[in-house]
Amino acid sequence: MKLKHIKLLKWVSFVTTIFMFFATFGGGVVTRTESGLGCGNEWPLCHGKFVPAHTLASLIEYSHRIVSSTAGLLAVATFVLFWLYSKKRRDLQIFALLTLIFVIIQGAMGALAVVFSQSPPVMALHLGFAFISLASALMTTLGARQEEKFGGLERFDRLPRVSKGFRNLVWITAIYSYVVVYTGAFVSHTSSAGGCSGFPLCNGEVVPQLSGGVGIAFMHRAAAFLLVAVVAVLSHYAYRHHKNNREMQVLGLSAIGLIILQVLSGVGLMLTMNRPEVYMFVVLAHMTIIAVLFGMLCYMSYVVWRLAKPAGSNKL
Secondary structure, eight states, X not given: OOHHXXXXXXXXXXHHXXXXXXHHHXXXXXXXXXXXXXXXXXXXXXXXXXXXXXXXXXXXXXXXXXXXXHHHHHHHHHHHHHHHHOTTOHHHHHHHHHHHHHXXXXXXXXXXXXXXXXXXXXXXXXXXXXXXXXXXXXXXXXXXXXXXXXXXXXXXXXXXXXXXXXXXXXXXXXXXXXXXXXXXXXXXXXXXXXXXXXXXXXXXXXXXOOXXXXXXXXXXXXXXXXXHHHHHHHHHHHHHSOTTOHHHHHHHHHHHHHHHHHHHHHHHHHXXXXXXXXXXXXXXXXXXXXXXXXXXXXXXXXXXXXXXXXXXXXXX
């Protein structure tokens, strides 16, 4: 690729990632403020108008639509540019395609949720697909940056190899983190956040009665505890067993740091549940941290996939 094309791809993909992040974050704001029907049961108009009435709910929902639509247009532009100028980097083309596919699915689900009411399991998938599109956009950006800085995939051949066991551990952790994201979204869309009060016990019990909102909230809490354990093991192996790979060590330390912050924000949810003016911001922080962790685990999955191959197999 020519240098000017690499720089163009890097910046377009970076801007796309930023808009994907704000689209995902905005979706959380819409959910927490219950502004999903701020424009009524209409899409793309808002109460029959292109410019909505100046109510808080309509402004939140309409702003989210604008940001999400912009993210979609940028995803189209990113895919076209990578298809034209990055023919030798099929991996980056695939990431750009995944970004486009999942932002389209996400947008369609959002529109359908406005026009037709959707069940909580379906609405939880809406956030899940948003995370995949965000992670794909991030992977595209990091790949374009790597292309600019190192000039191809050969840098992976100069790094120490990783075992297939460690590769599989990273992949399992990334997939499982997505499961935890889904359970958290399901808690939100079933209004089950108050099902478990107190921490670390749930309503004063190790295992509460598993029914209704209590069962849903406890399911997410148990899944989150297991994720903490899995990430701790992953971080240990990434840092202790890859001393000749600084990037892997940094990723391992970042993962454990983020999961600790996620636990603290989860505790914050319990402490601020009866203070709605604070609770919403804690919820958004909780969602943002797991989004960053999921994106980082996806990138880590890509890196270990490359490093698990024999040296010399990453050349273009």
